[in-house]
Amino acid sequence: MGTDADCADTQHTPPIPPQPPHRPAPSVPPAADEDPRTTVLRPVPADPTVPPPAAPPVQRPTGPMPPTAPPRPATPPPAPPRPRTPPPAAGPQLPPRPAQGPAAPAPAPPAGRPVSFRDTAAFHLAHSEALWNARRDGAHGGAPAAPESAPAAPPAAARPPAPPWPGTALPHQGAGPRPAAPVAPLPATRRSRRRRLVIAACLVLGIGLIGGAAAGSWLTEGSDAPPTPQATFAKGRDVWRNTPVDTLFPRTVDGLGVGPGGADRRWTRIAVAPDSTCAKGLDPALAETLAPVGCARLLRATYVDATRSGVITVGALTAKADAPGMLAMNSRFSTKSLAARATMMPLPYAAEGTPAAHFGNAQRASWTVRILTDIPVVVYAVSGFADGRTVTDPQPAEAAVRPGTTTAPAESGLGHDAKSLADRIEDIFRKQSGISGQNTEEP
Known part of the structure; x- marks a missing residue:
C-alpha cells in the first residue's frame, strides 16, 4: 500500500480535451461524380486495388472529461442581399441565347480508372491543350473533338455561330499586285534635245579636265621636271x-x-x-x-x-x-x-x-x-x-x-x-x- 510520499514525484496526467459534437451524416451521400465541391480541393482517390493502410489505435486518456463546446449551427447564415444591377442602356440588343438541350450521357470511363478521376485538376491540365485546339478548330470551321468529361454540344441549328478568331484578314479572292501603268514614251524631239544636252555637258567636262591637267603640268614644270643641261x-x-x-x-x-x-x-x-x-x-x-x-x-x-x-x-x-x-x-x-x-x-x-x-x-x-x-x-x-x-x-x-x-x-x-x-x-x-x-x- 503506497503513501502520499510515494506519489509526490509522479507527474499528473493532463485532463482529456473535450470531443467535438458529432455531426449527423446525410441521409443520402452524393455520388462521387456529382459532388458540388471543386475538384481541385478534393483529393484524388487511390487505386481500389491497393488496400488503405491501417489506422493506429487511438489512446483515450483517462480522467474527468472537460466541458464540451457549444454545438455549431447546422445551416450557414444567409448571405447579404446583392445590389440590383441597373437595366442596360438603350442600344442594340444581342439575340437571346437558345436554351441548351439535355446533356448527353457521358461515356463510360476506361477500365481500371475511377469515374471521379476526370474531375481532378491533373486531368483538366493534361487535356487543356486538346480543349483549346478544339475550340480554335471549331472557330475556323473544323469539327472539334469533345473531351471525355465535356458535356455534349447542342445541335448546330440551335447554337449560334462562334465569332471568328482574330487574325490577319485574307485578301479578296482574285486580288493581286496591280500592274504598273505603262509609261508613255517621250516624243522624238524631246529625246533628241536631252541627248544633245548630255553630249554638250560631257564635252565641257572633258575639255575642263584636259585644260586643268595641262595647266597643272605647266605650273609644276619648273619644280618637278629635271633642269636642262643649259x-x-x-x-x-x-x-x-x-x-x-x-x-x-x-x-x-x-x-x-x-x-x-x-x-x-x-x-x-x-x-x-x-x-x-x-x-x-x-x-x-x-x-x-x-x-x-x-x-x-x-x-x-x-x-x-x-x-x-x-x-x-x-x-x-x-x-x-x-x-x-x-x-x-x-x-x-x-x-x-x-x-x-x-x-x-x-x-x-x-x-x-x-x-x-x-x-x-x-x-x-x-x-x-x-x-x-x-x-x-x-x-x-x-x-x-x-x-x-x-x-x-x-x-x-x-x-x-x-x-x-x-x-x-x-x-x-x-x-x-x-x-x-x-x-x-x-x-x-x-x-x-x-x-x-x-x-x-x-x-
Missing part, C-alpha cells in the same frame, strides 16, 4: 655668288674610309682666302694653261687633318667659257696629261697664325686638278707637311693613292687628303648647281 651650266656660273662660304667650304669635312688602308679621315678648316684674281692665286704656268677658259672668280680655303701634321689648300675657279670651251679644256688636260706635271701644281694658301703658316711652294707634296664640263668650274687641291719640311719628290694624288705605292706622299696620306678634299668640294659645287650625285672628272 640651265644647270648657267646656274653653276653663279654658285660662288649665291652660296654661303660655309656651304662651299664646310668648317669640318669627314671622309669615311678614304685614308690609307681604308682609314677614316677628318679635316678642319683653318683659313679662308679673300677674293682674289687668278694671277695671284695660281702658279704662272697653270694660269697660262687655263687662260682660254678665263677666270671670273677664285675661291680658296686651307684645312688641317686630325693629327695636325698635314695641311691642304683647296680652290675653285669659276671660268668664263661656255660648255664647249670647258669640254675642250678637259680634253686637252686628259690627252696631254697636264694634271700630272709638276709645273701644273697650284699655289698653297699659308695663313699667318695657323698650322699652315709654313706651308710654301717647297712644302708641296701632292696635288690634283679637275676640269668640270657640266658647270664652268675648275677644282684643285694641294697638300704638304705642317712642320714646314721640304719635299723633293712631289707626286700627283691619283698616283699616290694607288695600292702598293711607297713614296712619302703615299705613306703619309697626303695624296689621299688632296684627292678626298677635292672630291668633297666638287660634289658641293655640283649639288648647289642642281646636279645630284657625284661626277668626278678624272683627267
Whole structure:
C-alpha cells in the first residue's frame, strides 16, 4: 500500500480535451461524380486495388472529461442581399441565347480508372491543350473533338455561330499586285534635245579636265621636271655668288674610309682666302694653261687633318667659257696629261697664325686638278707637311693613292687628303648647281 510520499514525484496526467459534437451524416451521400465541391480541393482517390493502410489505435486518456463546446449551427447564415444591377442602356440588343438541350450521357470511363478521376485538376491540365485546339478548330470551321468529361454540344441549328478568331484578314479572292501603268514614251524631239544636252555637258567636262591637267603640268614644270643641261651650266656660273662660304667650304669635312688602308679621315678648316684674281692665286704656268677658259672668280680655303701634321689648300675657279670651251679644256688636260706635271701644281694658301703658316711652294707634296664640263668650274687641291719640311719628290694624288705605292706622299696620306678634299668640294659645287650625285672628272 503506497503513501502520499510515494506519489509526490509522479507527474499528473493532463485532463482529456473535450470531443467535438458529432455531426449527423446525410441521409443520402452524393455520388462521387456529382459532388458540388471543386475538384481541385478534393483529393484524388487511390487505386481500389491497393488496400488503405491501417489506422493506429487511438489512446483515450483517462480522467474527468472537460466541458464540451457549444454545438455549431447546422445551416450557414444567409448571405447579404446583392445590389440590383441597373437595366442596360438603350442600344442594340444581342439575340437571346437558345436554351441548351439535355446533356448527353457521358461515356463510360476506361477500365481500371475511377469515374471521379476526370474531375481532378491533373486531368483538366493534361487535356487543356486538346480543349483549346478544339475550340480554335471549331472557330475556323473544323469539327472539334469533345473531351471525355465535356458535356455534349447542342445541335448546330440551335447554337449560334462562334465569332471568328482574330487574325490577319485574307485578301479578296482574285486580288493581286496591280500592274504598273505603262509609261508613255517621250516624243522624238524631246529625246533628241536631252541627248544633245548630255553630249554638250560631257564635252565641257572633258575639255575642263584636259585644260586643268595641262595647266597643272605647266605650273609644276619648273619644280618637278629635271633642269636642262643649259640651265644647270648657267646656274653653276653663279654658285660662288649665291652660296654661303660655309656651304662651299664646310668648317669640318669627314671622309669615311678614304685614308690609307681604308682609314677614316677628318679635316678642319683653318683659313679662308679673300677674293682674289687668278694671277695671284695660281702658279704662272697653270694660269697660262687655263687662260682660254678665263677666270671670273677664285675661291680658296686651307684645312688641317686630325693629327695636325698635314695641311691642304683647296680652290675653285669659276671660268668664263661656255660648255664647249670647258669640254675642250678637259680634253686637252686628259690627252696631254697636264694634271700630272709638276709645273701644273697650284699655289698653297699659308695663313699667318695657323698650322699652315709654313706651308710654301717647297712644302708641296701632292696635288690634283679637275676640269668640270657640266658647270664652268675648275677644282684643285694641294697638300704638304705642317712642320714646314721640304719635299723633293712631289707626286700627283691619283698616283699616290694607288695600292702598293711607297713614296712619302703615299705613306703619309697626303695624296689621299688632296684627292678626298677635292672630291668633297666638287660634289658641293655640283649639288648647289642642281646636279645630284657625284661626277668626278678624272683627267
